[in-house]
Amino acid sequence: MIHYLLKSISYIFHPLLMxxxxVIFYFSKTPRFIPEPVMKAKLFSVTILTIILPILLYFLLKTIKRVESLELKTTKERIIPLILNVLIMLLILKRVLPYDEIPELYYFYLGILLSTLTCLFLAILKFKASIHMIGSAGFFMFAVALSIHFKININGTIALMCIIIGAIATSRLHLKAHTNVELLIGFFVGFVPQLVLLNYWL
Structure with missing residues:
Protein backbone atom coordinates (compact mmCIF):
# COMPACT_ATOMS: atom_id res chain seq x y z
CA MET A 1 0.00 0.00 0.00
CA ILE A 2 2.79 2.43 0.97
CA HIS A 3 4.67 1.51 -2.20
CA TYR A 4 1.72 2.45 -4.44
CA LEU A 5 1.10 5.65 -2.45
CA LEU A 6 4.70 6.79 -2.84
CA LYS A 7 4.73 5.79 -6.50
CA SER A 8 1.56 7.79 -7.13
CA ILE A 9 3.20 10.88 -5.57
CA SER A 10 5.86 10.79 -8.30
CA TYR A 11 3.13 10.90 -10.96
CA ILE A 12 0.80 13.39 -9.25
CA PHE A 13 3.62 15.90 -8.75
CA HIS A 14 5.38 15.20 -12.03
CA PRO A 15 7.88 17.89 -13.09
CA LEU A 16 5.92 18.50 -16.31
CA LEU A 17 3.15 20.04 -14.22
CA MET A 18 5.27 22.56 -12.32
CA VAL A 23 1.22 30.22 -14.13
CA ILE A 24 -2.00 29.11 -12.39
CA PHE A 25 -0.62 30.21 -9.02
CA TYR A 26 0.38 33.61 -10.41
CA PHE A 27 -3.02 34.28 -11.96
CA SER A 28 -4.78 33.20 -8.76
CA LYS A 29 -2.70 35.54 -6.55
CA THR A 30 -1.87 38.60 -8.63
CA PRO A 31 -3.77 41.78 -7.67
CA ARG A 32 -3.25 43.15 -11.16
CA PHE A 33 -6.09 43.24 -13.62
CA ILE A 34 -5.47 40.79 -16.42
CA PRO A 35 -8.32 40.28 -18.92
CA GLU A 36 -9.82 36.80 -18.71
CA PRO A 37 -9.26 36.06 -22.44
CA VAL A 38 -5.55 36.84 -21.95
CA MET A 39 -5.30 34.50 -18.95
CA LYS A 40 -7.08 31.72 -20.81
CA ALA A 41 -4.85 32.17 -23.86
CA LYS A 42 -1.69 32.04 -21.73
CA LEU A 43 -2.89 28.97 -19.81
CA PHE A 44 -3.88 27.19 -23.02
CA SER A 45 -0.55 27.95 -24.69
CA VAL A 46 1.49 26.87 -21.65
CA THR A 47 -0.54 23.66 -21.30
CA ILE A 48 0.08 22.76 -24.94
CA LEU A 49 3.80 23.58 -24.86
CA THR A 50 4.78 22.24 -21.42
CA ILE A 51 2.53 19.17 -21.11
CA ILE A 52 0.94 18.04 -24.37
CA LEU A 53 3.95 18.66 -26.64
CA PRO A 54 6.51 16.98 -24.30
CA ILE A 55 4.25 13.92 -23.99
CA LEU A 56 3.95 13.65 -27.78
CA LEU A 57 7.71 14.12 -28.15
CA TYR A 58 8.28 11.41 -25.54
CA PHE A 59 6.22 8.90 -27.51
CA LEU A 60 8.11 9.89 -30.67
CA LEU A 61 11.44 9.34 -28.92
CA LYS A 62 10.21 6.04 -27.52
CA THR A 63 9.11 4.92 -30.99
CA ILE A 64 12.53 5.63 -32.44
CA LYS A 65 14.12 4.01 -29.35
CA ARG A 66 15.85 7.12 -28.02
CA VAL A 67 14.26 6.63 -24.59
CA GLU A 68 13.08 3.49 -22.84
CA SER A 69 10.73 4.78 -20.15
CA LEU A 70 9.08 7.92 -18.84
CA GLU A 71 11.48 7.85 -15.89
CA LEU A 72 14.50 8.57 -18.14
CA LYS A 73 16.59 6.33 -15.92
CA THR A 74 19.96 6.98 -17.53
CA THR A 75 21.76 10.24 -18.18
CA LYS A 76 22.08 9.30 -21.86
CA GLU A 77 18.28 9.08 -22.18
CA ARG A 78 17.89 12.53 -20.64
CA ILE A 79 19.98 14.51 -23.11
CA ILE A 80 17.56 14.74 -26.07
CA PRO A 81 14.42 15.40 -23.94
CA LEU A 82 16.28 18.14 -22.05
CA ILE A 83 17.47 19.76 -25.29
CA LEU A 84 13.89 19.73 -26.56
CA ASN A 85 12.70 21.23 -23.28
CA VAL A 86 15.26 24.03 -23.62
CA LEU A 87 13.83 24.83 -27.06
CA ILE A 88 10.29 24.80 -25.67
CA MET A 89 11.26 27.21 -22.86
CA LEU A 90 12.88 29.54 -25.39
CA LEU A 91 9.70 29.49 -27.47
CA ILE A 92 7.57 30.31 -24.42
CA LEU A 93 9.85 33.19 -23.42
CA LYS A 94 9.80 34.57 -26.95
CA ARG A 95 6.14 34.10 -27.91
CA VAL A 96 3.93 33.29 -24.91
CA LEU A 97 5.37 35.11 -21.90
CA PRO A 98 7.61 37.92 -23.18
CA TYR A 99 9.17 40.28 -20.63
CA ASP A 100 7.04 43.30 -21.54
CA GLU A 101 3.74 41.49 -20.76
CA ILE A 102 4.11 39.68 -17.42
CA PRO A 103 7.66 40.16 -16.03
CA GLU A 104 7.13 37.82 -13.05
CA LEU A 105 6.22 34.87 -15.26
CA TYR A 106 8.95 35.77 -17.74
CA TYR A 107 11.59 35.45 -15.01
CA PHE A 108 9.95 32.32 -13.61
CA TYR A 109 10.34 30.65 -17.01
CA LEU A 110 13.81 32.08 -17.45
CA GLY A 111 14.67 30.37 -14.16
CA ILE A 112 13.19 27.12 -15.49
CA LEU A 113 15.33 27.52 -18.62
CA LEU A 114 18.49 27.99 -16.53
CA SER A 115 17.61 24.98 -14.38
CA THR A 116 17.02 22.87 -17.50
CA LEU A 117 20.34 23.94 -19.00
CA THR A 118 22.10 23.06 -15.74
CA CYS A 119 20.38 19.68 -15.64
CA LEU A 120 21.42 19.09 -19.26
CA PHE A 121 25.03 20.00 -18.46
CA LEU A 122 25.01 17.59 -15.51
CA ALA A 123 23.51 14.85 -17.69
CA ILE A 124 26.31 15.33 -20.22
CA LEU A 125 28.71 14.90 -17.29
CA LYS A 126 26.79 11.70 -16.45
CA PHE A 127 25.23 13.05 -13.24
CA LYS A 128 21.49 12.44 -12.82
CA ALA A 129 20.02 15.31 -10.81
CA SER A 130 16.40 14.78 -9.73
CA ILE A 131 14.10 16.56 -12.19
CA HIS A 132 11.23 16.09 -9.71
CA MET A 133 13.14 18.11 -7.13
CA ILE A 134 14.19 20.70 -9.72
CA GLY A 135 10.56 21.34 -10.68
CA SER A 136 9.13 21.40 -7.15
CA ALA A 137 11.96 23.56 -5.72
CA GLY A 138 11.64 26.09 -8.55
CA PHE A 139 7.89 26.39 -8.05
CA PHE A 140 8.36 26.67 -4.27
CA MET A 141 10.81 29.57 -4.57
CA PHE A 142 8.58 31.35 -7.10
CA ALA A 143 5.54 31.02 -4.81
CA VAL A 144 7.48 32.43 -1.84
CA ALA A 145 8.73 35.31 -4.00
CA LEU A 146 5.20 36.13 -5.18
CA SER A 147 3.95 36.24 -1.58
CA ILE A 148 6.65 38.82 -0.80
CA HIS A 149 6.14 40.72 -4.06
CA PHE A 150 2.37 41.07 -3.66
CA LYS A 151 2.48 41.20 0.18
CA ILE A 152 0.09 38.29 0.61
CA ASN A 153 0.04 35.66 3.35
CA ILE A 154 0.46 32.16 1.96
CA ASN A 155 1.99 30.54 5.05
CA GLY A 156 -0.43 27.61 4.79
CA THR A 157 0.47 27.07 1.14
CA ILE A 158 4.19 27.26 1.91
CA ALA A 159 3.83 24.71 4.73
CA LEU A 160 1.88 22.39 2.41
CA MET A 161 4.53 22.74 -0.32
CA CYS A 162 7.27 21.83 2.18
CA ILE A 163 5.35 18.66 3.03
CA ILE A 164 4.87 17.88 -0.66
CA ILE A 165 8.58 18.38 -1.44
CA GLY A 166 9.42 16.03 1.43
CA ALA A 167 6.93 13.48 0.09
CA ILE A 168 8.42 13.73 -3.41
CA ALA A 169 11.94 13.18 -2.06
CA THR A 170 10.74 10.21 0.00
CA SER A 171 8.99 8.79 -3.05
CA ARG A 172 12.08 9.07 -5.25
CA LEU A 173 14.26 7.44 -2.60
CA HIS A 174 11.75 4.64 -2.01
CA LEU A 175 11.57 3.90 -5.73
CA LYS A 176 15.38 3.92 -5.86
CA ALA A 177 15.19 6.49 -8.66
CA HIS A 178 17.77 8.76 -7.00
CA THR A 179 20.33 8.98 -4.23
CA ASN A 180 20.31 11.60 -1.46
CA VAL A 181 22.96 13.61 -3.32
CA GLU A 182 20.98 13.58 -6.59
CA LEU A 183 17.90 14.83 -4.74
CA LEU A 184 19.84 17.56 -2.95
CA ILE A 185 21.57 18.75 -6.12
CA GLY A 186 18.22 18.69 -7.91
CA PHE A 187 16.67 20.88 -5.22
CA PHE A 188 19.39 23.50 -5.54
CA VAL A 189 19.36 23.38 -9.36
CA GLY A 190 15.67 24.31 -9.24
CA PHE A 191 15.85 26.71 -6.28
CA VAL A 192 18.96 28.80 -6.97
CA PRO A 193 18.09 30.22 -10.45
CA GLN A 194 14.72 31.42 -9.15
CA LEU A 195 16.43 32.97 -6.13
CA VAL A 196 19.11 34.73 -8.20
CA LEU A 197 16.56 36.14 -10.67
CA LEU A 198 14.63 37.81 -7.85
CA ASN A 199 17.12 40.68 -8.19
CA TYR A 200 15.49 41.54 -11.53
CA TRP A 201 11.80 41.58 -10.63
CA LEU A 202 11.17 41.49 -6.86
Missing amino acids: PLLG
Missing part, protein backbone atom coordinates in the same frame (compact mmCIF):
# COMPACT_ATOMS: atom_id res chain seq x y z
CA PRO A 19 5.62 25.25 -15.04
CA LEU A 20 1.85 25.24 -15.55
CA LEU A 21 1.22 25.32 -11.78
CA GLY A 22 3.41 28.42 -11.58
